[in-house]
Amino acid sequence: MSDTGSGKRQIHVCSLEMPTISHNNYGLWAHPDNRKHLYHTIEFWRDCAREAEAALLDAIFIADVLGVADAFGGSMDTSIREGIHIPELDPMLLAAVGMGATERLGWGVTVSASYEPPFGLARRMSTMDHLSDGRIGWNIVMSYHHNADENHGIAPGSLPSFERYERGDDFMEVCYKLWESSWDEDAVLADRENGVYTDPRKVRRIDHAGEYYSCSGPHMVDPSPQRTPVLFQAGMSDRGRRFAAKHAEAVFFVARTLDGLKLSVEDLRRNASAFGRSREEVLAMVQLNVITAPTMAEAEDKVAEFQKWTRPEGYLAHEYGMSNFDPMKHPRERLLDEALALDGLTRQDSGTYGHGPEATIGEIIDAAADIRNEPMFVYGDPVTVADQIESWFEEFDLDGYLLRNYVHPGTVRDFGRYVVPELQRRGRYRTDYEGSTLREHFFGPGRKRLADSHPGARHRA
Ligand SMILES: Cc1cc2nc3c(=O)[nH]c(=O)nc-3n(C[C@H](O)[C@H](O)[C@H](O)COP(=O)(O)O)c2cc1C
Numbered sequence: 001m002s003d004t005g006s007g008k009r010q011i012h013v014c015s016l017e018m019p020t021i022s023h024n025n026y027g028l029w030a031h032p033d034n035r036k037h038l039y040h041t042i043e044f045w046r047d048c049a050r051e052a053e054a055a056l057l058d059a060i061f062i063a064d065v066l067g068v069a070d071a072f073g074g075s076m077d078t079s080i081r082e083g084i085h086i087p088e089l090d091p092m093l094l095a096a097v098g099m100g101a102t103e104r105l106g107w108g109v110t111v112s113a114s115y116e117p118p119f120g121l122a123r124r125m126s127t128m129d130h131l132s133d134g135r136i137g138w139n140i141v142m143s144y145h146h147n148a149d150e151n152h153g154i155a156p157g158s159l160p161s162f163e164r165y166e167r168g169d170d171f172m173e174v175c176y177k178l179w180e181s182s183w184d185e186d187a188v189l190a191d192r193e194n195g196v197y198t199d200p201r202k203v204r205r206i207d208h209a210g211e212y213y214s215c216s217g218p219h220m221v222d223p224s225p226q227r228t229p230v231l232f233q234a235g236m237s238d239r240g241r242r243f244a245a246k247h248a249e250a251v252f253f254v255a256r257t258l259d260g261l262k263l264s265v266e267d268l269r270r271n272a273s274a275f276g277r278s279r280e281e282v283l284a285m286v287q288l289n290v291i292t293a294p295t296m297a298e299a300e301d302k303v304a305e306f307q308k309w310t311r312p313e314g315y316l317a318h319e320y321g322m323s324n325f326d327p328m329k330h331p332r333e334r335l336l337d338e339a340l341a342l343d344g345l346t347r348q349d350s351g352t353y354g355h356g357p358e359a360t361i362g363e364i365i366d367a368a369a370d371i372r373n374e375p376m377f378v379y380g381d382p383v384t385v386a387d388q389i390e391s392w393f394e395e396f397d398l399d400g401y402l403l404r405n406y407v408h409p410g411t412v413r414d415f416g417r418y419v420v421p422e423l424q425r426r427g428r429y430r431t432d433y434e435g436s437t438l439r440e441h442f443f444g445p446g447r448k449r450l451a452d453s454h455p456g457a458r459h460r461a
Contacts (some may be wrong), residue, residue: 006427012400026314043241067148106438116389134225
């Protein structure tokens with residue numbers, strides 16, 4: 001884990017993006033200054049990339065889903081109307097565009113391991129690592145939308161979460177063998193005199209025959225700067241958390257409650273240690289919600305402005321998108337328990353267990369749409385925001401944050417202009433990139449490759 005030379009632990013920050021119109025900011029796409037509707041243009045992604053690099057962020061992290069949430073209100077209508085993760089472009093291609101506009105910024109790209117064999121994914125990641133000179137990362141997800149399953153010929157409910165991760169372990173074995181062991185470092189000779197491009201003795205098949213995947217190899221791509229991309233994960237089930245503790249180099253959390261976050265980070269540290277991995281080898285990062293401006297009054301105005309454009313439908317569909325519970329169809333004064341009974345739902349399967357028995361439907365709607373209501377939300381002048389960021393960082397034993405975007409341009413630019421200099425002044429944030437690869441941004445100069453204790457490193461030739 002790198003520090004800034006100040007002796008203090010460095011705070012890592014990635015921008016949380018999704019190549020869609022609305023992601024954790026429902027309704028704000030219509031804000032007159034928001035350019036997110038240009039998300040399907042090359043220039044938009046280049047601008048995001050330049051802004052993130054100017055703020056010296058570690059990376060842009062791009063979330064992705066492969067299906068539409070269709071339970072809320074019993075249809076896809078709300079998702080489609082509000083632009084909730086649809087339309088949605090392919091994040092890998094956007095990262096390729098954005099990396100061309102930057103030199104140091106890393107890229108974390110979400111790709112599901114549930115819908116394709118590992119060979120092609122391993123090749124795409126190696127290609128991206130070459131093109132970016134070692135700045136690519138992979139957010140390994142197993143996917144959970146039943147519409148995504150349907151899109152890939154998987155009958156809904158037939159592939160439980162636990163089994164996805166079992167398959168995922170085998171998937172990773174194939175990738176590690178392709179990335180780490182199929183090619184020797186010095187295999188490419190490019191010997192013009194003797195007409196030898198690659199030494200055939202230094203490239204080998206992997207002949208993987210696992211429970212779920214088989215792959216003979218060799219890998220189609222020669223060793224890239226990082227070989228294995230930086231591995232991100234955010235599994236939430238017990239099995240998912242074990243998968244993260246074994247494979248991930250950076251684990252992302254969304255804090256539903258602060259107590260829950262504390263337990264999740266402690267759990268990660270324990271599980272990682274059981275896999276023989278040290279505290280320094282696995283970064284814990286949490287979604288951070290920041291609205292900042294030079295003064296408190298200006299920040300307050302900005303919060304009020306964003307709140308004005310926020311639409312509850314999107315937040316409710318996001319929150320209850322898997323449960324078929326639609327509070328909007330009940331009168332505001334109705335008690336939650338009464339509404340659930342009428343819909344034939346329980347607190348558990350409706351996802352409303354966070355609310356007390358006295359809660360009304362109106363309160364639930366208002367709470368879902370109140371942008372100040374998020375854990376890990378902070379607004380204010382740079383000192384106020386930096387104080388809070390530092391305090392959470394220590395209190396929850398974090399390594400960094402995933403910065404949620406409200407508007408483009410704006411969120412990352414404000415963070416870079418106002419908060420970054422304050423964090424730098426406190427010795428908590430880099431004043432320049434020290435290494436060239438994403439892994440070096442996370443773990444310090446010289447650490448281009450997986451740590452020796454990582455399970456992927458076992459496969460090194
Ligand atoms: C911060 C964060 C970001 C996530 N991003 C994605 C994503 O982009 N795509 C996705 O399919 N799942 C995403 N997830 C979901 C998980 O990675 C995981 O696939 C899901 O929780 C199902 O795994 P589980 O069975 O372990 O809960 C994210 C989760 C968190 C906490």
